[in-house]
Amino acid sequence: MLTRRHFIGRTASALAGMAVAGSGVRGAAGAAVQPASEGMRREVVVGGRRVTTVDVHAHCEIPGIREMMGAGPGPNAPLTIGPDRLRAMDEAGIDVEVLSINPFWYGVDRDLAPRLIRAQNEGLAEICAANPERFVALATSSLQHPELAAEQLEEGVTELGLRGGSVGASVGVEELASRRFDPFWATAEELDVPIFLHPQGVPELAPRLEGNGFLGNVIGNPLATTIALSHLIFEGTLDRFPGLRLCAAHGGGYLPSYADRSDYGCGTRPAQCTGPLAQLPTDYVRRLYVDALVFSGTALRHLVAVLGAGQIVIGTDYPFPWTATPDDARLPRFQAVDHILDTPGLSDADRIAILGGNAAALFGISV
Numbered sequence: 001m002l003t004r005r006h007f008i009g010r011t012a013s014a015l016a017g018m019a020v021a022g023s024g025v026r027g028a029a030g031a032a033v034q035p036a037s038e039g040m041r042r043e044v045v046v047g048g049r050r051v052t053t054v055d056v057h058a059h060c061e062i063p064g065i066r067e068m069m070g071a072g073p074g075p076n077a078p079l080t081i082g083p084d085r086l087r088a089m090d091e092a093g094i095d096v097e098v099l100s101i102n103p104f105w106y107g108v109d110r111d112l113a114p115r116l117i118r119a120q121n122e123g124l125a126e127i128c129a130a131n132p133e134r135f136v137a138l139a140t141s142s143l144q145h146p147e148l149a150a151e152q153l154e155e156g157v158t159e160l161g162l163r164g165g166s167v168g169a170s171v172g173v174e175e176l177a178s179r180r181f182d183p184f185w186a187t188a189e190e191l192d193v194p195i196f197l198h199p200q201g202v203p204e205l206a207p208r209l210e211g212n213g214f215l216g217n218v219i220g221n222p223l224a225t226t227i228a229l230s231h232l233i234f235e236g237t238l239d240r241f242p243g244l245r246l247c248a249a250h251g252g253g254y255l256p257s258y259a260d261r262s263d264y265g266c267g268t269r270p271a272q273c274t275g276p277l278a279q280l281p282t283d284y285v286r287r288l289y290v291d292a293l294v295f296s297g298t299a300l301r302h303l304v305a306v307l308g309a310g311q312i313v314i315g316t317d318y319p320f321p322w323t324a325t326p327d328d329a330r331l332p333r334f335q336a337v338d339h340i341l342d343t344p345g346l347s348d349a350d351r352i353a354i355l356g357g358n359a360a361a362l363f364g365i366s367v
């Protein structure tokens with residue numbers, strides 16, 4: 001590992017000069033990138049400046065944790081962190097990953113939860129310590145036990161150096177906006193660390209999402225995020241915790257695409273609403289951070305128009321590849337960095353912010 005890291009470092013230095021010299025210049029934006037090849041680290045350059053790219057939507061698991069729940073065997077190889085992950089990052093042009101783990105432990109009882117989460121967060125911290133230039137991570141927590149989850153978040157951040165927390169879009173069928181979870185949000189606000197929200201579909205809708213099209217994910221995931229964020233807005237969670245910084249996967253689901261309808265709901269049907277919010281729903285939407293995993297330049301430009309370029313970060317969804325059907329010439333292979341470099345109409349400053357500047361500020365990463 002050490003040998004390889006040194007090799008990567010040398011390669012990167014050698015390539016940096018080539019990139020700045022103009023190799024691979026892209027379009028009017030002046031964004032350039034070195035092509036990936038075996039053993040090389042892709043360098044992303046925008047406007048002549050090397051950009052440290054940060055992927056905020058990077059999955060992993062810690063070996064042994066599922067076994068603690070009696071739910072083994074452990075993670076598939078692509079979810080573990082090792083040389084293959086670094087190689088994939090190098091090829092994709094990702095300098096830093098903000099690691100998170102999709103919750104599979106929200107049903108764990110109060111006795112096991114402290115040991116499980118401690119081991120898991122220590123595992124994350126060890127990965128980061130071994131590769132401090134390539135990884136930061138987000139604390140996991142047993143949100144089904146909210147007071148404990150708040151302690152786990154605090155311990156993860158203050159003792160283990162984790163950069164925030166991660167949550168699912170619900171805890172079973174319980175909404176994140178439930179007052180029961182306020183201690184967790186209060187701690188995140190107090191620590192001034194962001195919380196990454198990643199959905200896992202809407203199991204209650206499984207019968208309607210069966211059939212052709214991978215709808216349980218394609219529709220289910222953005223829908224789960226949309227429901228979660230809408231409740232956090234309308235139940236007043238974001239009013240109670242005005243300093244809370246949320247970062248949602250998959251472009252924030254459908255919410256940024258149709259948020260204006262939320263502004264008109266309570267005026268149209270006041271009997272369906274329980275009380276006024278401090279701001280319009282769309283004002284809260286603009287407070288959100290979201291990843292750019294929306295697949296087209298048109299969709300990314302819409303996110304920039306709604307939220308501003310300062311709220312958007314890279315999301316690769318690694319190791320879950322989003323790709324076209326093999327041999328389908330109508331669709332290019334989706335590549336998270338190229339998606340941002342190739343979207344027309346963004347300024348160099350926009351691209352630099354989305355590629356890494358925003359995430360570096362949000363997660364305390366020095367670039």
Ligand SMILES: [Zn+2]
Nearest residue numbers: 057198249317
């Ligand atoms: Zn994901």
